[in-house]
Amino acid sequence: MKAVSYEGTHKMAVTNHPKPKLSSPTDAILRVTTSGICGSDLHMYDGRTELKEGTVVGHEIMGVIEDVGEAVASIKKGDRVVLPFNIACGYCFNCHRGYTSACLTMNPDAPSAAYGYAGMGPYQGGQAEIVLVPHADFNCLKLPGKPGDEWEDDFLLLADVFPTGYHATELACVSPGKTVAVFGAGPVGLLSAYSALLKGASEVYVVDNIPERLEKAEELGAVPVDFSKGDPVEQIFKLRKKNKDLQQSMRPGEEKMQGVDCAIDAVGYQARDDKNPSKENPTQALENALKVVNPTGSVGVIGVYIAPDPGAKDKQQKEGVFDFPLAAFFEKGLTIGTGQAPVKKYNEYLRDLIISGRAKPSKIVSHHIQIDEAPEAYKKFDQRIDGYTKVLIRFGDKKAA
């Protein structure tokens, strides 16, 4: 079968691999219909993780079940399913409490496992024609409809970026009426903004410097903020000040609350420096999030910070150690949330929002490709050119999928 594998920094290849086989009675075999390329895959592509060459990548996976082990009870051949990017057992202490992003049994080296990802266990990725699904009863989310229907892209986004964006709003304590700033207009930032709007946030700002992505943010109902046009935090303060009705209804001293209630870092450790975007500044988005949020507000860190980082500029950063403005953080009395999204906590309800027509996350999808085009798509997505924002790989018959 064909699959996309990591062959060194800036080298993805389409290679041939043996078809995975059932290895435990609780496994299933999935024939993939669509698989996404994620911003997280770019950290590996850029050589910013310790990933073994030859690893098959891809953790956003949906398709049709081809076979199930004899202990699988709720999933059968022919079922259409999407997989959370987290691989979880369902019975460990963390899974039991809903933290499938910190499953204690599926990865011998750390709490948390995923398909085709550095440091996340020995699992083959899903940018492949076929993938093995461990603990199929727990990890498959059943879907209505047929491969290639109007929901194919929406459902694929349930594997990662839609629940991840939603989780970012949970980490940042977004609720109806609150004001929100999102740093990063990649798929995760865009769907964090979208989730905030679904939850009823009153104002949502999205910061980036890529025109097509800022346009998408506006299309979704957020206010775009281009950091190449000046300090994004100051820009948000100014935009809020322009709202005369809001200014008129303030309580004494409220002018000190010129920022927002909730901020989301949807960029992570490969952030660009605001003033000099050709340079990397790993804490830029996090620092801005801490600045833009009002005293007593909340910050959600959904963009990843990974160590060891072979591409970092010094020894400390290679180990993932950065300066952090702790005094400002304390003085403001902020709450901060971090980590991988426990996709399974949200995917069922978000699926139902899609089915009822209340959510259409696929608005952010920019490209559909066949697997042979993957190396070129990685290159363009990494350079963020030609509008490459969210790329989905289609498998099999072009019409059927």
Ligand SMILES: NC(=O)c1ccc[n+]([C@@H]2O[C@H](COP(=O)([O-])OP(=O)(O)OC[C@H]3O[C@@H](n4cnc5c(N)ncnc54)[C@H](O)[C@@H]3O)[C@@H](O)[C@H]2O)c1
């Ligand atoms: N926590 C999780 O469970 C989880 C899941 C999926 C992805 N992620 C992470 O979320 C992050 C975003 O993912 P994505 O798919 O949207 O990736 P992406 O790379 O497409 O998006 C990142 C965006 O940030 C922008 N950016 C760079 N520097 C910036 C700055 N200083 N200020 C504002 N914007 C800036 C880039 O221009 C880009 O548009 C990545 O770190 C990814 O690994 C985390």
Ligand SMILES: [Zn+2]
């Ligand atoms: Zn991802």
Ligand SMILES: [Zn+2]
């Ligand atoms: Zn578990």
